[in-house]
Amino acid sequence: MSHFLEAKKICKSFPGLQALNNVDLNVNKGEILAVVGENGAGKSTLMKILGGVINPDSGEILLDGQTVNIASIPQAQKLGIALIHQELHLAENLNVAANIFLGQEPRRGGILRLIDNKIYDLANQIMQELGLNCSPHALVSELSVGQKQLVEIARALSFQFRILIMDEPTASLSLDESKRLFGIIKALKEKDVTVLYISHRLKEIEEIADRVLVLRDGLNSGELQKSEIKHEAMVRLMVGRELKQFFQHAHRVQKTAEPLLRVEALRYLENQKPITFDIRPGEIVGMSGLAGSGRTELAETITGLRPMLTGEVFLKGENISISSPADAIRAGIFLVPEDRRLHGLVLPASVKDNILLASLNNIGHLGIIPLRGGDSLVQDMCEKLTIKTPSLNQQVGFLSGGNQQKVVLAKWLCRKPRVIIFDEPTQGIDVGAKAEIYALMDELAKDGIGILMISSDLEEILHVSDRVLVMHHASLAGELEGKDISEESIMKLATGGLVAA
Template identity: 45%
Template sequence: MDKNLVEMKNISKAFFGVQALDNVSFELSSGEVHALVGENGAGKSTLMKILTGIYQKDSGEVFVDGHKQKLNSVRESMQAGISMIHQELNLVNHLTVAQNIFIGKESEYSSPFYLNDNKINQKAKEICSEIGIDIDPKILVSELTVAKQQMVEIAKALSTDSKIIIMDEPTASLTNEEIKDLFTVIKRLRKQNKGIIYISHKLEELFQIADRVSVMRDGVMVDSFPIDQANEDMIIQKMVGREIKIKPPIFDESQFGDTALAVTNLTSGNLVRDITFSIRYGEIVGFAGLVGAGRSETMKVIFGADQKDSGEIKVNGQVVKINNPYDAVNNGVAYLSEDRKTEGVITTLPIYENISLPKLKDFLDLGFLLNEKKEIKNAEKMIEMLDVRTPSPSQLLQYLSGGNQQKVVVAKWLSSGAKILIFDEPTRGIDVGAKDQIYDLVQELAKDGNAIIVISSEMQEIMRLCNRVLVMAEGRITGELDSKDISQEKIMSLAVNRAN
């Protein structure tokens, strides 16, 4: 590590009177992977949006390569050598790899009448080769895995001669092997004296890839230290300001109610094959398995988002026909998608409107006039019940942290009267402290008599929450474990078994 590529000094930023950043300073050296961590709402994203020109600071100074920068726009930031790879990738699916890499820079590789595809294909191949990425530049981005698409984003950043690359939750959707490949690329970038700002909630990763860690909390930079002087518990305590203790689940089966949901021989395509299970009110049943096992697909069929080929679904002992999500909601079934921003909420709407969405008819006067006061009153009740941190029910959802957005999704479905709640990756993209709150919330919902299904790729999460676990592989259930038998080894053994 040599000179400072980035110096952010005494940065402050407020939104609508709420202080998002308070006198924050941050540095990045060349050839360094600097991890930036903190709970959702700690200020990490705001700080990075100032560095990338999306937001403008209220006060403070930013230096890049020793030169003071205003960074009043994304273009100015890119010209200063800064690129950001967002968790939601910004690629155009119907264009090729090369076309995506050079999007916005076509004039450099074209005549007045046409784009020289041969030229950009060759240049894309050279950039990918520099960091050991093996991707055909002529293939459509839509045909790539998420991991490969992420590599295209890195190549895209290098095509602008970026010296500073910000990676936001880069491993959120990657398998273990894909994570290893990503880390290999990051290490190559470090050798080329690039500076990497690495944002992640997966703390165990930091010890594999980071040189330094900076911790933010409540808009303030709490501490910054070399990774070899840290451990996971120390980082967590600095992030949340308190010790997080794992509380194992305690279940009293005598408190479980009648069967809420029973599924028999459910089949849909190749990823939902002859699924049979049931869940009682008060239970938390986990679905574990590797990526592509068919867990989410099974739940989407139950929710009516996808169609079944055959099989039977019973709610409260009665056979029901669920052909679409509207049917599911009317039968008290809710699905909280793993893709919260695309399928769970509308971030550009206020909180109270999001909560009202599943059953708008409950908020109509005379059958057609939407009663906003009734919506807000209902939202206030749900906000208090679920401890959603917001100044007002009228706050736009996009300004809430990930954990609070997830609580709004729960509020939305509880408000609809749902008693069978399917949580698909409930803590994806949520920090350690907020995870603890979501776990407590799920357990309280079960104690209140709701039937809870939890899909999670984090085995510790399954073990923490569930009284039973069903494990899937290749679209089938390969085994069931109750609370006293649940272990990572047993789950993994069933997850890698091919279904008979």
């Protein structure tokens, strides 16, 4: 039997990375196929190829038994393929209705191509179906992340399609919003629409998928039929080994230890519930929450990137004032940012220059940096962190994600860190490098450094943290410790529910 959509032997490589290696995918009409895999497994790349965003190096795509060439987004749309991207791609300067219908506005006025005002009614219909409660006239820049995500979904729903590809649509949705989305997906299935669904939330997949395709490191790792879709089975195929082998952080913190860092009654927004927490020496504190729940903003406030409206920060019991990144760095509080390419690294500069960036004052004399100054320090760091680079003068932009992350870390280890805040430390990093990063964090903790790890990867939170803080709507929703830490308890806090005592 031939499938409705079939992708055969798809290959795609990026500089320094084989993203997809002879990957096969097939799906039937009215089927919900979940595609799972770790970050960097190639899911998004495969979906982008099917959506016409990028072109494969080789391979064949068949639709209804016919070979098709999906060279561009308009072509994909013509074939009836709609793609909801993982990242938000919205024109924030336009209103909701304009975004939903961008590129396919209902028109009148013939050659004048005026935009028909019924756009707002049409938008309203879709928005209500999705439970997006705002005006279609509202500017997208004023929406919350969850609402933006819904606009992105509404946009795909606005036109006729036979295949809907959803790349982590629920990443920033509340439980309610997600539930509603599943309802819509099921209704689409009834109408014989094919859905390709990517998510990290394996629970969701158990709930709605008809079949699961697992990718690992750009290869097909296996398939699960409806009856086999179980959390453990998926994880086994995703990581390629039993879950037990997953990194385990040695919990060795003394509960009685004096806090290393204490944040008291901190606010970075007006009308915000003050945030108070502490980190003990050698402790890895995980911080969970939905995207947009304020985790990154909190980290930025503690490290002086954002003005602190109220609150105090104590380091070893001593009140320190942080009003700029320089203050935080002087105190030994460092941030390894979420978007390392944008905020962590100077991409066109060399490995050496990046590592030394925060320590130039210590190396230079009177502002002049000796030509080979710091070479030995950089060499040490590269060895200690096993940074794989052809030379110290390699442009950092050409390194793999894992090595880039280590360069960011090396930059801070050149100074004397006391607290390091990791924001999504393993996003887009392959499994092997992930383990190395975890080991490094463990190493740092062993030296008595306090670590705050912000992560959307529950697996990671579960296995690396000594203690977990959960954020919801820019406030601390709760704190979990020991055996209270579970996927369910975290999600409940993150979506605004209270943990059953």
